Amino acid sequence: MKSEIWAIGGGKGGTGKSFVTSSIGMNLAQQGKRVTLIDADLGGANLHTFLRMKKPKHSLTDFFESKTPLSDIIKNTDVPNLRFITGDVRSLDTTGVKYAQKLKLYRHIRNISSDYVLIDLGAGSNHDTIDSFLVADRMIAVILPEETSLDNLYLFIKKVLFRKVNRLLGDYGLRDIARKAWEERNRKEIRNIKELILYVKNISPEIRTLVEKSLADFTLYIIVNQVKNEQHIETGFATKSILQQYFELDAKYLGYIRYNEFFWKFVKDTNSFKQFSPSVSTALEIGSIVQNLMENKQLNLSQVHNGI
Ligand SMILES: Nc1ncnc2c1ncn2[C@@H]1O[C@H](COP(=O)(O)OP(=O)(O)OP(=O)(O)O)[C@@H](O)[C@H]1O
Ligand SMILES: [Mg+2]
Numbered sequence: 001m002k003s004e005i006w007a008i009g010g011g012k013g014g015t016g017k018s019f020v021t022s023s024i025g026m027n028l029a030q031q032g033k034r035v036t037l038i039d040a041d042l043g044g045a046n047l048h049t050f051l052r053m054k055k056p057k058h059s060l061t062d063f064f065e066s067k068t069p070l071s072d073i074i075k076n077t078d079v080p081n082l083r084f085i086t087g088d089v090r091s092l093d094t095t096g097v098k099y100a101q102k103l104k105l106y107r108h109i110r111n112i113s114s115d116y117v118l119i120d121l122g123a124g125s126n127h128d129t130i131d132s133f134l135v136a137d138r139m140i141a142v143i144l145p146e147e148t149s150l151d152n153l154y155l156f157i158k159k160v161l162f163r164k165v166n167r168l169l170g171d172y173g174l175r176d177i178a179r180k181a182w183e184e185r186n187r188k189e190i191r192n193i194k195e196l197i198l199y200v201k202n203i204s205p206e207i208r209t210l211v212e213k214s215l216a217d218f219t220l221y222i223i224v225n226q227v228k229n230e231q232h233i234e235t236g237f238a239t240k241s242i243l244q245q246y247f248e249l250d251a252k253y254l255g256y257i258r259y260n261e262f263f264w265k266f267v268k269d270t271n272s273f274k275q276f277s278p279s280v281s282t283a284l285e286i287g288s289i290v291q292n293l294m295e296n297k298q299l300n301l302s303q304v305h306n307g308i
Contacts, residue, residue, distance in 0.1 A: 007136035011156030013123030016225035021120035022050035029081035041122030045088040059088040145232035224256040255289040
């Protein structure tokens with residue numbers, strides 16, 4: 001059986017992607033699922049700190065450079081069923097890992113003997129991050145209830161869609177169509193990504209079918225983190241409507257996690273690592289997010305009104 005891949009991203013730094021990845025991983029592992037976490041923040045890998053681990057000696061660098069198999073890079077954690085691979089690509093140059101190498105990595109990731117593989121993405125929206133996001137079966141964005149976080153998500157999704165359409169066309173030998181159209185967008189009167197997709201669809205009925213099919217499968221899952229009041233909870237619903245309006249993108253609002261001072265201190269204080277796990281209320285919030293993911297549901301308003 002192949003593993004199901006969930007990627008956790010969203011564009012902005014410090015929203016809680018690594019915390020959410022580790023907490024969802026722990027929750028699934030406690031339910032008896034076999035889980036592998038991958039720190040794909042190739043520049044600033046720090047997921048291990050959430051797992052109370054030292055940075056492992058072997059990382060994806062060894063996979064890319066010395067062909068070390070993933071099975072030799074995976075480390076057990078203190079949590080039964082939960083394993084871990086660190087990114088930390090030290091010496092690959094900044095232009096990123098070659099696409100063919102990434103495809104090879106993703107093929108190997110699918111074959112890891114786990115039920116779930118969770119990929120913790122870095123901030124920003126470079127090609128490596130976008131490609132790791134697109135390879136996943138579930139694409140999860142962690143956002144904060146603030147405007148800059150939404151702006152970042154908007155830019156991130158724009159790049160994700162552009163890359164997705166470009167890659168799709170590339171597979172059919174039409175690689176440069178979307179890029180060229182975008183470069184000539186003023187002359188072609190293309191104002192945004194939605195209009196670019198429309199332009200591409202109008203090239204031929206075959207391309208239309210292809211693009212429509214590929215975008216129909218595309219669902220984004222949203223988690224709002226560090227929520228401090230009821231209004232913040234609403235951000236998830238607002239984001240969903242914005243994504244629908246601007247990108248005709250179907251998004252599901254999985255749930256929210258309250259800001260929790262207690263949790264923060266535990267992560268900061270290395271001496272308390274032994275006691276670290278999400279606090280009870282945070283664990284409940286994570287639990288309902290995981291349940292929504294597994295049942296492919298979203299937060300409903302009655303959960304909100306009983307929640308805070
Ligand atoms: N719900 C929360 N309540 C309190 N603190 C939180 C919460 N979620 C995350 N934090 C804190 O916010 C900081 C950033 O979290 P985290 O490292 O998970 O973010 P990130 O999105 O992975 O960041 P980066 O983009 O740098 O990888 C951490 O110190 C973490 O402890
Ligand atoms: Mg992180």
